[in-house]
Amino acid sequence: MKKQITLLLFFLSVIISTKATAQIEFEGAKAYGQLFDVTYSKTQENVIYAHTLTNHVVASVDGGDTWDILYSDPLDNYATIKDLKLINDGAALSFNIKAEGTDYNKIVIFDLATASITQTFSPPNSFEFDILIESYDISDTNNDVMLMHTTYSLAGAYTHEVFYTSDGGLNWNAVYYSPLNYHVAVNNVSISPSDDNKLFLMRGGSTTRELGGVFVSLDAGQTWENKIPGNTYDAIAFNPDNSDDILLGTGYGYDTHVENLYRSLDGGSTWAIVPITWTTMSNDNINKIEFNPNNSDEIIVLEENEMVVSSDNGATWVNYVYTTIDPETYYYGLAASYNPFTTNELLITTNFYPFLTTDGGLTLSKLENPFINSTGTIAAFSSENENHIYYGMRSGYMHKDLQTEAEEGYALQSLTQGFGSTVKVFADPVVPGRVFTGNRALNTSYINVSSAHGADLKSIASSMFFLILTDVSTSIANPNISWISTGLELHKVDLTDMDNIIDESITIPQLGEVIKAVQVDSENESTIFITQGIDFYKSVDDGATWALSNTGLEGLTLDAQLILDIEQNPLNANQLMLSTTNGIYLSENKGDSWSLISSEFTDNVAFSSITENAIVGVTHYSDGFNVPLPVAKAKIIISTDLGETWTEISPEMLEYPFTESSAMLFTEDNITVYLGVHDLGLIKYDIDISTLSVSSELPFNNTIKFYPNPTQNSFLVVGDDSIKAISIYSISGQEVKSVKNVSSEINVSDLAAGVYLVKVQTANSTITKRLIKSN
Numbered sequence: 001m002k003k004q005i006t007l008l009l010f011f012l013s014v015i016i017s018t019k020a021t022a023q024i025e026f027e028g029a030k031a032y033g034q035l036f037d038v039t040y041s042k043t044q045e046n047v048i049y050a051h052t053l054t055n056h057v058v059a060s061v062d063g064g065d066t067w068d069i070l071y072s073d074p075l076d077n078y079a080t081i082k083d084l085k086l087i088n089d090g091a092a093l094s095f096n097i098k099a100e101g102t103d104y105n106k107i108v109i110f111d112l113a114t115a116s117i118t119q120t121f122s123p124p125n126s127f128e129f130d131i132l133i134e135s136y137d138i139s140d141t142n143n144d145v146m147l148m149h150t151t152y153s154l155a156g157a158y159t160h161e162v163f164y165t166s167d168g169g170l171n172w173n174a175v176y177y178s179p180l181n182y183h184v185a186v187n188n189v190s191i192s193p194s195d196d197n198k199l200f201l202m203r204g205g206s207t208t209r210e211l212g213g214v215f216v217s218l219d220a221g222q223t224w225e226n227k228i229p230g231n232t233y234d235a236i237a238f239n240p241d242n243s244d245d246i247l248l249g250t251g252y253g254y255d256t257h258v259e260n261l262y263r264s265l266d267g268g269s270t271w272a273i274v275p276i277t278w279t280t281m282s283n284d285n286i287n288k289i290e291f292n293p294n295n296s297d298e299i300i301v302l303e304e305n306e307m308v309v310s311s312d313n314g315a316t317w318v319n320y321v322y323t324t325i326d327p328e329t330y331y332y333g334l335a336a337s338y339n340p341f342t343t344n345e346l347l348i349t350t351n352f353y354p355f356l357t358t359d360g361g362l363t364l365s366k367l368e369n370p371f372i373n374s375t376g377t378i379a380a381f382s383s384e385n386e387n388h389i390y391y392g393m394r395s396g397y398m399h400k401d402l403q404t405e406a407e408e409g410y411a412l413q414s415l416t417q418g419f420g421s422t423v424k425v426f427a428d429p430v431v432p433g434r435v436f437t438g439n440r441a442l443n444t445s446y447i448n449v450s451s452a453h454g455a456d457l458k459s460i461a462s463s464m465f466f467l468i469l470t471d472v473s474t475s476i477a478n479p480n481i482s483w484i485s486t487g488l489e490l491h492k493v494d495l496t497d498m499d500n501i502i503d504e505s506i507t508i509p510q511l512g513e514v515i516k517a518v519q520v521d522s523e524n525e526s527t528i529f530i531t532q533g534i535d536f537y538k539s540v541d542d543g544a545t546w547a548l549s550n551t552g553l554e555g556l557t558l559d560a561q562l563i564l565d566i567e568q569n570p571l572n573a574n575q576l577m578l579s580t581t582n583g584i585y586l587s588e589n590k591g592d593s594w595s596l597i598s599s600e601f602t603d604n605v606a607f608s609s610i611t612e613n614a615i616v617g618v619t620h621y622s623d624g625f626n627v628p629l630p631v632a633k634a635k636i637i638i639s640t641d642l643g644e645t646w647t648e649i650s651p652e653m654l655e656y657p658f659t660e661s662s663a664m665l666f667t668e669d670n671i672t673v674y675l676g677v678h679d680l681g682l683i684k685y686d687i688d689i690s691t692l693s694v695s696s697e698l699p700f701n702n703t704i705k706f707y708p709n710p711t712q713n714s715f716l717v718v719g720d721d722s723i724k725a726i727s728i729y730s731i732s733g734q735e736v737k738s739v740k741n742v743s744s745e746i747n748v749s750d751l752a753a754g755v756y757l758v759k760v761q762t763a764n765s766t767i768t769k770r771l772i773k774s775n
Contacts, residue, residue, distance in 0.1 A: 024655060026067065026370035027389075027674070028681025029398055029407050033369030037083065038347045038354045039337045042090030042293070048347065049093060050354070051081045052371050054658050054679035057095065057110065064356070064367050069680075070115065072655040073097055075632045077104035087140055092118070094138050101130045109143055121146055124163055124172040128152035134160075137191045144168040145196045147175075147221075149189045154179070160186045162201060164221045175221025176201055182210040187234040187251045192267070194243040196220070200268065202233035205253050214248065216268045228271050232257055237289035241296045243267070247274075247314075249286025249301065259284040261301060263314065274314060279321050281305040290336040300346065300361065302333025307348070309361045320361050327352035327415040330364055352415045372681035378674055379427040379435070380663035382609065386432045387665055388453070389674055391682045395422045399435075399453040400682075402665075410454035411439070425454070426472040430479045434495075436460075438469025438486070447486060451498060458498050460484070461491065471517045471565075475525035483528060485515035490530065492543065506543040508532070519566040521590070523573045529591055531563040536578065538591050552594030555582050555734070569607040575642075577615070579605035583757075584617055586643055597643025598768060599729040599757050600635075608666045613642040614689050616671050618662040632658040636673050637768075640689055645704070648766035649685065657683065704760050710772035714745040721762035728771070729757040748773055 034053055041047035046063040055073035060066060073079055079099035087094050093110040103126040109119040123133055131152045139145035146169065149162045162176035178184055185204040192198035197220040203212025213229035234251030244267040250260050261274040278284065283304055292298035301308040306321045307330070322330045332351035339345035344360040347367065355364040377392035387402040396411030411423045421440040428434035437448045437457070445467035448457040461467060468487035475481045480496040488511075494502035508515060513532040521527035526542045534556035537546040550556075556563070561582045569575035578585040584598040584605055601619050608614035617637045634657045636649035651657075654675070661676040669690035675683050704719040717723055723742040728751075730736050736756070739746055748756075748771075756771045 023653070023685055024069070024680075025684040025686075026681060027400070027684050028370040028372040028374065028391075029393070029400075029409070030368040030370050031366070032372045032393060033681065034352070034373060035354045035367070035369055035371055036349050037085070037095075037335050038349045038367065039084065039086050039335070040339050040347060042086060042340055045341045049084065049086065050349075051084045051095060052679035053373055054080050055656060056371075056679060057081060057084065057093065058371065064369065067369055067371070069655050071110055071117075072652075074651070074656050075658060077102045078632070078658075079104055083136065085138075087138055088143070089140065092143075094136075096133050096136060098132055100132050101128075102126075105131060105133050107133060107136050107138070107146065107148065109138070119143060119168060121148065121165070121169040123148060123150050124174075125150055125152070125161060128154075134186070135188045137189055139191050139196045140193065142166075142196060145191065147189045147191050147199055148172075149186050149201075157183060157207065158185070160184075162186060162189060162221070164199065166196070166220070173221060175199070175217070176215070176224075178206075183207050184210050184212050187212075187232065188236065190236050192243055193238050193240075198267070200236060202236060202248070202251065204232045204234075204251055211253055211256065214268070214271075227268060228262065230256075231260070233262075235286050235289045235301075237291055237299075239296050240291055240293045247289045247291075247299070247301075249289055250284075252283045252285040257284070259286065259303075261286065261289075261308075274317075276301075276308055276317050277319070278303070279306055279319070279323075287333055288335055290338070292338040294338065294340050298338065298360075300336045302336055302348070304332045305330075307333060307361045311360070318361075325416050328366070330355065370681050371679060374659075374661075374676035374678060374681050376422045376660060376676070377424045378661035378663045378676040378682070379425050380665050380674060381427040381429070381432055382665045383432060388427065388432070389663065389665075389682070390425045390427055390435065390453075391674070391676045392422060392425070392661065393681075397423055397425045397437075397454070398682075408453070408455075411437075424469050426469065426484075428472065428474050428482065430474040430476055434474075436469060436472045436482070436484060438467060440466065445486075447484065447491075449482075449493070449495065449498075449501070456498075458501060460493055460501055460503050461486070470515060473518050473520045475520045476522045477525040481520075481525060483518045483520055485518045485530065487514055488512060490515055490518065490543065509537050509546040509548070510535070516562065516564055517566040517578075519568055519576070521573065522568055522570065527590075529566050529568075529576065531566060531578070534558060534561050534563060534580075536563065536566075536591055536594075549591045549593075551592065552587075552596070553578075553585060555596060555730075556580060564603055565605055567606050570609045571607065571612055575607070577605050577607065579603060579617060584615075584643065595755075596757065597639075598637060598646055599735075599759070600637055600646075600768075602637070604662045604664075606664045606666075608671065608689075610666050610668050611640070611689060613640060614666075614671070615639045615643060616664055616673065616687075618664075618673060618675070620660050620662065632656065634659050634662075634675060636685065636687070638671065638687060638689060644770055646768040648768075649687070650766065654683075654685065655680070704762075704767045704769060706758070706769060706771055710774045711748065712774050713749040714747045715771065716745045717742060717758075717760055719760070719762060719767075721765075723760060723762055725761045727759045727761075729759070730754070 035050040038050040048060045057071040058067045059070040077099045083096040107121040111118045135149040137147045160178040163172040164175045184206040187204045188202040190200040199217040201215035213226040215224040232251040232253035235249035237247045239245035246264045248262040262271040264271045288302040297313040299310045335349040337347045348355045354367040375392040379390040381388040389400045394412045400407045423439040426436045446462045447460045470485045482493045484491045490506040492504040517531045519529040528539045565579040567577045576587040579602040585594040586597045602617040603620045605617040633651040637646045639646045657677040659675045659677045663674045665672045671687045673685045707716045726739045728737040753775045758771045759768045
């Protein structure tokens with residue numbers, strides 16, 4: 001035990017050390033943070049574990065005041081982390097990585113001493129079309145023993161199949177199959193803490209209206225006996241001092257379902273109803289039962305609208321009843337964790353928020369945290385005197401004044417509402433406080449503008465047809481004139497009088513083709529740039545006529561590519577950039593011609609407004625727009641020489657954020673990238689571009705050089721780190737050569753003369769440079 005505590009202390013010191021140097025900062029509004037399965041450490045005071053809405057396990061070492069990421073799932077398939085449990089006497093965590101319909105589904109054991117996954121269990125029926133792991137249990141005394149409950153569709157029926165392994169998943173025995181049991185569903189599974197062969201299946205309803213009962217097996221699932229039939233069951237808990245003392249809660253059922261708490265004092269052979277008077281609300285479902293592991297006299301039962309507690313081992317009970325569905329108080333408790341170091345202190349996880357009680361459940365206070373569900377939009381405004389960030393949440397958005405740290409929400413929906421159309425927000429790039437918003441409600445699309453961050457919305461346009469706000473640009477010469485793209489339409493808007501907005505619809509080059517980006521020339525308010533599909537258009541007469549300007553964009557093809565953004569260099573108006581699904585293109589003559597400077601799929605790109613030749617780009621999805629769910633491998637790329645070389649902040653370094661939005665702010669020698677992350681909220685990543693180093697441990701100032709460059713036949717890659725792999729791309733973005741385990745010169749004699757992009761992957765970074773191949 002002493003060794004285990006020493007290892008845990010080492011782990012905590014690593015967390016604290018990481019916290020001191022971490023580059024990701026959580027900026028989401030803490031009053032809205034959501035965490036699940038919030039659990040106290042059994043051995044370390046003030047240490048708490050939890051999981052987020054999507055793919056992160058997080059930890060706090062100061063009782064929830066601050067948080068750090070403990071584990072990030074790489075999201076090779078879209079997945080969510082569920083069912084976090086503290087096992088092995090507090091030395092490890094287990095959790096369910098749910099990835100519906102894929103072989104990515106798994107249960108993992110995460111060792112806290114080494115901060116690493118030590119065991120993985122994949123379901124033996126991963127081949128099923130919509131397979132999911134619904135519940136599981138792992139033996140504390142032998143982690144090779146697991147009971148796994150899976151569901152999938154079979155011949156149109158929702159099928160439940162349960163498996164048992166005693167050898168770490170090498171072999172599985174099917175112990176329950178719902179089609180052979182009157183199609184009765186399984187709600188939960190459990191292994192007796194004192195006997196790995198003693199199993200419990202808490203069963204639910206069926207298509208035949210058969211009500212489940214509890215299946216108990218004494219022989220590892222070979223045979224079963226149905227206990228207390230005629231009802232549905234879900235939650236189960238074992239007395240930590242006597243595993244034959246079991247509490248069982250009823251689950252959701254049909255009209256014959258009766259809510260009750262049952263107790264067995266003989267290991268599950270016989271059961272008696274615990275006399276508790278329950279209030280009636282919608283489902284009358286007992287979700288969780290928890291004994292205090294340090295004092296088994298203390299018990300808590302979580303129901304949808306009430307908590308029931310006992311301090312005398314169930315002799316008497318007190319009900320704390322909540323009569324309304326209110327996310328700010330309590331509704332639908334999911335998990336409870338007793339603080340082993342403080343009497344009467346518990347953490348309660350609900351369907352909406354986590355709560356802390358310091359009086360055994362009498363009163364609750366929200367456990368605030370920054371892990372909000374950030375939705376679909378982010379924007380930033382920066383000037384010498386003001387900096388603002390806007391980020392999506394609850395289908396509305398938050399505004400944060402970065403000078404005062406004050407925050408305010410706009411168009412936020414309640415967690416009980418069931419979200420409608422998300423409000424998309426764009427910050428005016430010229431006028432501080434002015435924002436443009438777009439949303440759809442009741443079959444009508446709305447485009448609005450506000451001069452006070454959203455507090456005084458004025459209508460620009462509305463339509464029963466879809467108006468999707470895709471971009472905004474404002475004339476520097478005349479800040480009262482803004483151009484907005486609304487999907488299939490382009491608008492010129494005169495905001496001189498906010499009570500009498502003049503909206504002019506502009507004829508576009510290709511009717512029916514989405515306009516993704518619009519940019520007003522910073523030197524001439526009559527010169528406008530737009531993109532449609534893979535085409536770049538330029539107008540010099542306020543949109544009256546348009547000229548196609550695609551020289552250099554030949555690498556973009558209709559079937560697979562798209563231009564996503566236009567940016568103009570605030571320090572050199574002749575320079576424009578396009579972010580595309582094929583990479584980043586640069587023009588040094590206001591769009592008359594283009595050259596590819598990066599082959600990375602890039603959603604968002606920007607010039608530094610302060611540092612010459614500095615560029616930053618962000619990729620949200622590594623595989624583009626694949627449906628239904630793209631792979632989330634967000635990354636950042638930075639160049640300080642106008643795209644000659646690039647440095648990459650990898651998805652791993654960003655903790656694998658699932659994001660579809662980003663924004664950048666610039667200061668001298670610094671770039672701040674904001675990402676709106678599905679489960680981490682608003683995160684901030686600071687990059688010191690004077691050294692291209694985000695920490696002393698990450699050698700981004702490593703110099704990679706090619707010799708010779710230009711070259712006729714071959715070149716040598718020289719750098720401080722060992723070279724792992726090299727990929728060479730044509731200027732159109734096509735990969736033409738890939739080399740692994742680089743140990744000698746790279747032969748390019750077979751390549752045609754021209755300019756190529758060479759991506760060099762080292763042990764610590766990825767850097768892209770240009771190579772000139774001569775005749």
